[in-house]
Amino acid sequence: MAARVRGLRVPRGLPFVLPYLPFLIAFGIAPTIYALDLAFTNVGGGWVGFHNFVRTYHDYRFVPAFKHILLYTTVWLAALVVLVVGLVLLLHGRVGRTASTFRFLYYIPGALAGAASVLVWLFMLDPVVSPGSFILHHVFGATLFAQAIAPARLPYVFAMIAFWTGAGGWIVVMYGALNTIPPDLEEAARIDGAGPFTIAFRLKLPLIRKWIAYMVILSFATGTQLFVEPQLVNQASLGLVPDTWSPNQLAYQLAFRYADFNAAAAIAADLLLIGLVAAAVIVTWTGLFRTDD
């Protein structure tokens, strides 16, 4: 129902949303459209169809960049699913108050997102100073920093950094989701003779499926847009690791080193598409919308 202001009908709620709209348009909608526009045109503004996409695809750095990112994302998602879920299930047993202590400890690295976390790990991966030098020496055979960040190892290194900063937050979310399971269910299962493993895998795990799906989809979309970590490693390794390791880096270089904004936009559009698909999947399939009436 509309509120009437001296006969003039003002749709209820709209005035509160109005100040937000310029931001939504300026930094959400307009850039998306602009990116798409650039991706399909050339420097002069003329329509070139998929030319930019084809062109960038054939760039010798394109496929490797996407390969890197795919490997990185896969490893990261696997670690997330297995380790986050595993840790949460372990925590949600009868560990009681200690559970919140562990959760807090796991959460701390989350404060070091961005460049800071990479810097920390640059030290951690340097066998000369790292507290984990034992592991680096004997498990990975690395005695020098350069070995630790050998190109073949990079996707795993980045995945580990991403896991280190991100796992804590997801553990908290999953833990909360597990808390919504009525304790009666668990008791009934126990009376029925289920041991802790059965309860974990057959009762709890299926009930947090939705959250695991969220986590995977969100992380997949974020993972493909990796920039900070490879950028810093590029600097720390003195160029040993190229500055076009990830697609976003490539786009950045195309834009600012080669001033080829159309090519950069094409790559941005590729990444946008991935992100949009992920967003669409979440919004429609998992019913984030259900809170809406």
Next chain:
Amino acid sequence: MRHTALGVRLLVLITFAAFFIVPVVWLVLAPTKSDGALVSHSPLSFGSFHQVWLAWKHLDAFSDHIYRRWILNSLFYALTATAITVAVGVPAGYGLALGNFPGRKVILTLTLVAMIMPGAALVLPIFLELDALHLIGSVFSVILPFSFFPFGVYLAYIYYATALPKDLLDASRVDGCSEWQTFQRIALPLAKPVVALVFFFSFVADWNNFFLPLTVLADSKQYPIQVGLSDLLSSTPSFNPAQGGGGQTVNIFRPELALATLLAVVPVAIVFLLSQRSLVRGMLGGAVKQ
């Protein structure tokens, strides 16, 4: 049998705790040692406070106290943008949750999509947009994009949709409130938890953002601390042996870098700890309600 299972479980949990915490502990202890000590002494040993002071002196001296500027920049950007985010986002969430106007669902969907879609792909188009508006190089090129925080709007939306019964609004309308008064006297006072949540997430996101400031800022004096750290990194001789020449002694070694990283994290850590309680509750509340 139960005891071994418990033991194994505890072992796994502790191992991971070590994985998560040891690097942080190292970071806290690193500035207390000299560069040489970092290499030769045990990684988790404590050096001296004097060493920390030395490390700070070197860090501060770098490029004419630019480190201080970076921290201040970050604070300025994050606080300003977060203020705008809260001021704009909370009412927007309210309007979307409890309002009724054409286009409401469209705006909500767009917000959801923007929230889930990682923003890095939009940095370059935003750069071009800001360039066309001649904003590149001004602080607004950072603050304005930062202020667009769809996740904050979404949090406010969820909060109001679930925690504010429609009856309450009806009651206030019957009691004589205009739409604005209803918001100001009923919805806003009840929004304290979500304001805290939005503040936290927005501040942390703004503080940690690297890609956007790197792209839109040219003058290193305007850098936020995250971008500044990467600058610092390329000035560290141990990572960049080419540095240190040219007649200027750059004393940025590993302890200084570690200190720089640590200090860069302190503000966020403080905000973290302060909001820990309402954060976890709110996050669980919002998450669980779905």
Next chain:
Amino acid sequence: MARVAFERVTKIYGDGIRAVDELDLEVADGEFMVLVGPSGCGKTTALRMVAGLEEITDGIVRIGDKVVNELTPKSRDIAMVFQSYALYPHLSVYDNIAFALKIKRTPKTEIERRVDGAARILDLEALLKRKPRALSGGQRQRVAMGRAIVREPAAFLMDEPLSNLDAKLRVQMRADIKKLQSDLGVTTIYVTHDQVEAMTMGHRVAVMRKGKLQQVAAPQEMYDNPANVFVGGFIGSPAMNMLEARIERRDGNLVAALGDAAVPLDDETLDRRPALVGYEGRDIVLGIRPEDLEDASLANGDGRPRLTGRVEIREALGSEMLVHFEVAARQAMTDEVRELAEDVGDDRMLEQYVSGTQPAVATLVGRFGPRSRVVEGETVEVSIDRRALHFFDSGTGLSIA
């Protein structure tokens, strides 16, 4: 204080549903009017249209003599008590009650006077500083009432204010609200789905069904002379028994034939319902209230018609005995009867209705005296109070007069 009038008020939702259909109702100044009916009947929608919380699709609502269709809730001078109480959680009891006055910028001394007055009447003086979460359900309800009282409005609107309270509290509050309204003399429209509340509290009761007003009358009048099958079955608990009967002429006299039995229609009945004569040879719906059935062995030689049945269940309540017994007659199966069954959750009757088959026996409920000695499984002779029979047209459901 003022009257409230609905003049052909209609509410149609976007999907075409008529929540309220041409409602014509006048609530007199100072009257306690109860709107009652099953869920979905439109009573809450009608109330909210008076409050200004729902738009009026068609028709006019008047408060006093003013047409209020276009006015916002705050300009209508009404106060509302919500089912959920809708107390402001961040304000104290005092501030909750004073809220509307503060918005209107009433001077502080006046606010104090009114709030203290309301608190005294409602026994809230000790609770003024507390917040809603520290109150019990009953206390919250009283605060909601307090909020309405201080406004000194033209009308009170109450939306099922007692349905969230436990049974005992509800009985207590019913009396309190009734007395309060009587003392204050404010025009009140009270919505409920509980017919006991309707009967005990209202000066008049308006029964609604599917958006339409069925009947409006004083409680006793409605009980004695229901206008149609629906009202007959809705008011009164246990519900009126509805049977299929046929008006026949036997030995020169009109009778209502149910299965094996035949209830003679005496002159008194025919005088009161002259139209019955025109129903000779036709089926009608015969309604008998449980309280008008008695164990024949306790009513020796009263000369009343008898029914024979087989006892299924007996429930001894101490003051009376509710007996469910089967007779060889057919249950009346109309739309209204089905809706009533749905409302109380009578699955067995619903099944019969759906399958379209009616068994040749119907189960009646009777309120016998406590001394009745019926035995489950055995036959019983039941006496019918002929003066209290109700006759309804099978097609229209209307009372035959």
